[in-house]
Amino acid sequence: MAIRKIRQLGDDILRKKCREVPEMTPKLQELIGDMYDTMYEAEGVGLAAPQVGILKRIVVIDVDGTPYTMVNPKILETRDTETASEGCLSVPGKAGEVTRPAHVRAEAWDENMEYYVVEADGYLARAICHEIDHLEGIVYVDKVEGELYDVEMEDEE
Ligand code: ZN
Numbered sequence: 001m002a003i004r005k006i007r008q009l010g011d012d013i014l015r016k017k018c019r020e021v022p023e024m025t026p027k028l029q030e031l032i033g034d035m036y037d038t039m040y041e042a043e044g045v046g047l048a049a050p051q052v053g054i055l056k057r058i059v060v061i062d063v064d065g066t067p068y069t070m071v072n073p074k075i076l077e078t079r080d081t082e083t084a085s086e087g088c089l090s091v092p093g094k095a096g097e098v099t100r101p102a103h104v105r106a107e108a109w110d111e112n113m114e115y116y117v118v119e120a121d122g123y124l125a126r127a128i129c130h131e132i133d134h135l136e137g138i139v140y141v142d143k144v145e146g147e148l149y150d151v152e153m154e155d156e157e
Helices: 025-039 122-135
Strands: 046-050 056-060 067-085 094-109 115-121 143-151
Touching: 025 046, 025 056, 046 122, 056 122, 067 122, 115 122, 122 143
Parallel strands: none
Antiparallel strands: 046 056, 056 067, 067 094, 094 115, 094 143
16 A cells, blocks of 8 residues: 555646556556555545556545445436535645536446446535546546635645
8 A cells, every 4th residue: 555646737647538447456456545545645535546647447435434446437327416616636725616417326346346336416426427537537627617716725524
C-alpha cells in the first residue's frame, strides 16, 4: 500500500479515455489498495485510476464509510437531476455547481471481479457519475455551471 501522486488539472493524462480491465491481477489489486490510501490521505470521496496516472477503468468511492471499488463501471439507468456543489482531488481548493442525475443504477466488478449492481441517490450518485466521467477524460470543470469558486481545505462535517 502506498500513496500515489494525484495528477492535477492540466495534465494530459486526465483527458485520455481509459481501457477496460479484462481480468484482475495482483498488480491491479495493489493499485486499488493504493487508490484507497491516496483518496483517504487526501480526504477525498472518490478517485479514478487516471488521476494516479493509470489509464484503466477503475474507480474507488467512499462517501459515507461504505467503500465501492468499481472496475469497468457503467451507468445502467438515471432518474431526475440535481444541481449541487462538487469538487475534485485533481482540482484542489476549488468547487463548482454541477447538474447530475439524482438517482443512478450502475454495474461494476469489485476487486475480486465479482459483478454487482448499485442503486445510488444524492451524493453517492453524484460521485459515481463524476468518477465514471474521469474514465472518459471528462473533468467536472467541463460541466460546471457558472464559475469555479475557492473552498476552504478542511473536513466537511
Ligand atoms: Zn475528480
